[in-house]
Each structure stands twice: as structure tokens, then as C-alpha cells.
Amino acid sequence: MDVEKSLPPADVVENSGATQLPEEKDQAAELGVEATGNTRDARITYFGIFMLMFLIGIYTTMDAVIYYPIAEHFNDMQRANWLINSYLITTTSMQPIYGKCSDIVGRVPTMAAASFFLFIGSLLCAVSNSMDMLIASRAIQGIGSAGMYTIVNVVIGDLFTERERGKLMGYSSSAWSLASAAAVIIGGAIVQLSSWRVAFWLNVAISVAVSGVVLYFLHLPKPSGTRKEKLNRIDFGGSFISLASIVLVLLALSWGGQQYSWSSARVICCIVFGALIGVLFVIYEAFYAKEPILPMYLFKTRNIALAVFGHLFFGAVTNAPLIFIPQWALVVKNTTPITSGLYTLPFSLAEGVSVVINGIIVTKTGRYRECLWFGSICLLVGSSLLIMLGRESPVGHVIGFMIICGFGFGACIQTLILTAQVGAEGKDMATTTTACIFMRSLGSMLVVAVLSSVSENKRKVEFANAIAKFPDFASAITQVSYNQSLIHQLSLPQEVYNQILDVFMKSMRAAFIALVPFSVLYVLIVAGVEHKRLNTVKKVTIQ
Known part of the structure; x- marks a missing residue:
């Protein structure tokens, strides 16, 4: 097998209490990756992973903050969601394919290709002169983003044993959390003090940095086979x-x-x-x-099936607060873009702390099921408490609710992936990981669709009631129904203004109520996870 960097073979022979078989030792030696991942090259690669997670966290969160002002710039609020939807569609649909391609052509070439799409998409976004061009450019960005985040999680599985993985996944996820917290402030500042185009030019620079990290820091073995053989393996x-x-x-x-x-x-x-x-x-x-991108036999394993489908509801529960709380702050609290983004900061900080703590617990104890249970309960409690938000809710309530949700997110984000990885053979690790991340992305889109539909239907009913109550202001109320930013710009009597605020508050409360069943289903799914001992010998993941 062709290996980019030669790493010493493993000396560790324990495998969940069993002795490592000779053929497993031969495979590890051939692969050239130490079981503990403690060689110099492994540490350099992990530093690269940490940097990648930080950079990915910056651009993904910042883009979510600026989509609303972009739609205002092009005077096309009706298609504002498509700045996110076009990105999510390509990101979600490409994730399973990236995982299998990385098994065949290698992790580094796959990530290099992804960073190229990210660069092109970001560049086109920065120079877009119409909403149509920007939506298409965001779709190209999504193609690149799909490969970046997906393969970073796979690489951790390549380098480290299951027992070590919890802690190291925690550290990498904390990098993403810190970056997300910073990106909220950066994105809000860009929108408030400069042009939204600056954010995409920053993404161009980030994509260049990502390419450098991938090519310089990721020291990984290459899959065996000629180009023709690899081409024949692609499904x-x-x-x-x-x-x-x-x-x-x-x-x-x-x-x-x-x-x-x-x-x-x-x-x-x-x-x-x-x-x-x-x-x-x-x-x-x-x-x-011949070599499926998603082998159906994986779902015969209980924990894999539960983890993969659990990610659907996990993605839904964790994405909703990050989408709707900033909207609530902008519309109901009349905050600035920077301040509205800061309402999600407690979530990101709590997630960063929680993911590290739970990662250390998993590494020290070898127990991960209890972390999932704790996290699922936190998410259920936090999402249920969001129903209590109102026009007069103090900031402390929002911070508390978001901290609870953030702790739940941090407890589950890597342990749920680890649950699936533990149940899979080494050769299926990348496929299993990408299946989980795909379902999480699908859940994020599902919850936005369902909750937006619930909110929109409630809003239509309440706006009709408002027009019936204040017929003299029907024109202004109708304008606000199509462009919610006008609520704080039009000169309206206080009672009409309060009525419109109530419309938005009731519609958001309806969305938060609709979120609870997703949380309940997630709790029920992870309750069925069986505990499996974590291996202390790294599985061979690259053939």
C-alpha cells in the first residue's frame, strides 16, 4: 500500500480485553498508523484537523448570520430562505458520496477537491450581482462544504482508537463551537458596519487556508490500487x-x-x-x-441503525434554536444584527464546554451511552422551555434555555457518531460516519420546513385577525406580513405595533411547540442504544 507518511506500527495489543490477532498487527503495520495516534505525524495531522474545524465553524456560522441582510439588499425577501436552502441541498445530497469517494481515492485528494469547490463558490458569491447568481453560488459552496466537515470527522476515526476518539472528537468539536461563537460576532459586525460581500471575501481567504492545511498537515495513508481499479470501484x-x-x-x-x-x-x-x-x-x-456507497447490511446492527436515524431528530432539535432565536431577537426584541447573533452565543459556549467534558468522560470510563441519555434529556428540556419565551422575556431566560440546549448538543454531537462507529467494521467507518452526518443535515432541513410551515400558517391566521381588528391600517399590516423588517420602520400606533408583535410571537411559539415531538422521538431512540466496549486497538479503515 502506498503511504504518504510512514508511521511506526502499533505496539498496543489490547482489543476490548482480547489479544490482537497477528493478521491485525500486520494490517496495522502495513497501514503505517500507530494505534494510539501519538506519533509526530499523527499529532501534526490532528493539529490540522483542529484548524480545519475552526475554519469550517467560522464560515458556516457566518453565512447563516448574513443571509437576511443579503435578501434585503436585493429586495427579495420571498427567496431569502433559498440562500440557506440551496447550500443545504447540495451539502446534504453530496455527503454520502464524499464518504465513499474518500475510501477509494483517499482522504486528502477528496478534501482538496472539496476546498476547490468552496473557493469557487465563495468567489462567485462575493461578486454576485443578482439573487439568482447568489443562490447558485451558494449551491456550489455547499458542494465544497459537504466534503470538508464530513471527511474531517472521518479522519479522526482513521487516526485514533475508539477509546481515544471521544476526547479528541471533543477537542475538535470545541474548536468548531469557539469558531461559531466568534463568527456570530464577526458576521453581525460585517453586516452592521460594512457590506455583506466582505463575508464572502473572507470565505475566499478561508478556503485558501483550508487548502493549505489539508495539503500540508494531513499526513494520511493512500488507498491501494491503480487509477483504473479505483475508478471501477466508484458506485x-x-x-x-x-x-x-x-x-x-x-x-x-x-x-x-x-x-x-x-x-x-x-x-x-x-x-x-x-x-x-x-x-x-x-x-x-x-x-x-459492486461497492455500494451505503451498504444495507449496516442497518442490521442495532446501534448503527439507531445512531443513523437518531441523527435525523438530533439535527432537527439542535438546528431549530439557532434559526429561530436570532429571528425572535430581531423581530420581537428589535435588536441589531450583532446583538441578535449574540443570543446564540450561550449555546455555542455551552456546547464547547460540554463536548470536551463528555469527551474526557468517554475516554476515561469507556462509557458513552450515559452521555447520550444526559444530552437527549437536556435537549428535550431546553427545547420545551423555549415555548415560554414572550415579548417581555428577560435576557436571562433566553441565556438559560440556550445553555441547556448547548449542553445537550455537546453531550451528543460526537458520542452519537461514536455509537455508530463502534458498531461498524473498519472498512465501513467512513460510510457509517457520513451516513450519520447526512441524516443530521437532513434533519436540519426537515425541521426548518416543518417549523417554518407551522409558523407561517399561524402568522397568516393572526395577520388576518389583525387586519380585521385594525382595518384602517390594513395596508401597513400587509406590508409587514411580507417583510418583517418593516415592523420597526413604519410609523404605527402603539396598539397596532403591539398587535403585530403578538402575531410574530404567537407564530414563533407555535413553531417551538412543534419542535417538542422531535425532541421526544430523539430521547426514545437513544434510550435503545446498547453499550459496546470501546476498542483500544485502531481498526484498519483504509484498505
């Missing part, structure tokens, strides 16, 4: 079918209840055909694919 059929299915479903989630009603022919057709093609994908992968 083109499965990739095409999965892309078609995922994109159709994600389009339905993006359109439903927002641009089109859920009962519209366009939305229904996307759901029906997306589901049918999804069934075709399962059949193709199970019986026809």
Missing part, C-alpha cells in the same frame, strides 16, 4: 440514484409551506418521486452495486 449508479432521490425530497422540504403549499402538485410530485427513487436506491445498493 456511479448508486451515486446518481441517491442524488436524484435526495434532491427531490429536499426540494419538497424547501418549497412546502413556504413558496408553495404542501398540497401543491409540485411539492407532492417531488415527495412521491423522491420516495420512489429512494426505494430504487435501496434495491440497487442491496443487490446490484
